[in-house]
Amino acid sequence: MKWQALVDNRQRFFWVLQIAGWLGYALVNYIGSKVFEMRDIYVFVIVLNAYAGCLMTVPLRYLYRKIWNAAPWVLILVVFGASYITGTLWAVVQKFNLWEIYRHGYRPEEWFYYLQQGLDSVYIILCWSGLYFGVKYYQLLQSERQKALKANTMAHEAQLKMLRYQLNPHFLFNTLNAISTLILVEENKDANQMVARLSDFLRYTLNTDPIKKVALEQELHALQLYLEIEKVRFDERLSIDIDVSEEAKQALVPSLILQPIIENSIKYAIAHLTEGGKLEIKAQVFANELLLEVGDNGPGAEVYNGQLQNAQGVGIANTIDRLKTLYENNYSFVLSDNKPSGLKVNIRVPFEKAKK
Structure with a gap:
């Protein structure tokens, strides 16, 4: 006992x-x-x-x-x-x-x-x-x-749920606007594909516990569902390059932690490029820490001391709040200029291996 x-x-x-x-x-x-x-x-x-x-x-x-x-x-x-x-x-x-x-x-x-x-x-x-x-x-x-x-844990979980569930309405609003536009221009086939992919993505988000962490490999699968929705909108204008090590795939991360960052890149960078743009998603494990990187080749933004000067939307702030709630001070979230152009987001969190 x-x-x-x-x-x-x-x-x-x-x-x-x-x-x-x-x-x-x-x-x-x-x-x-x-x-x-x-x-x-x-x-x-x-x-x-x-x-x-x-x-x-x-x-x-x-x-x-x-x-x-x-x-x-x-x-x-x-x-x-x-x-x-x-x-x-x-x-x-x-x-x-x-x-x-x-x-x-x-x-x-x-x-x-x-x-x-x-x-x-x-x-x-x-x-x-x-x-x-x-x-x-x-x-x-x-x-x-x-x-x-117990009271602190309940408050902690409630805050995490609130932050995670903020993502769905935000993303859903943008996607429904895109579907509405496709219907107005009579692109019914693309609108139908987007609705089908949206259904798959929302099913994943509803089946995932917002409190628990998931393997990065599972997170990447969810990102693929999301990016397929965006590809319906941008077709060949959206290029994606994913470079994730096998060890990093087994790392535990907060569910949908990368989705709002990628959504911001598409909304404020890729969407403004006439010839289309490129997204790069990288992940590796170094010194018992998981290093995540999301970069785009958009017009960039004004960055000072690792943070956006004129942040728009709730995606970035929401992600930082979730990281702070989960890891307290044992994390980093840094934005920087990408080379030759664009914006890059680097996230560092403790490496936790998912159980098989």
């Missing part, structure tokens, strides 16, 4: 600590009896004393649970009072076991011996009470921590 599962089960955790604690008490006393060369019958007395202490402290648990939310001064008074009464009663039991079983009715004459024995028992019960409250506060702290982590 895992430690955390044991801590969460308060009933079982109490009894484990209760029994282990009193066994430890008995063991310490047994070692002491060997040091002072007590007779073997004293071991039986030790067991009886530990058993009595174990039983007599159980009611304290239920008493402390009832006053748990009381004022601090009430808690202090009850803990000290209950510990004193329980410790005194336990001392009486210990004296009875010692005198009647081990010493066969012998009674010491020194009065301070009685007081010392009683105070020792009270101190032990006070320590038991302190440990009880310490463990109880630890359990509450762990419970609150788990609740906070």
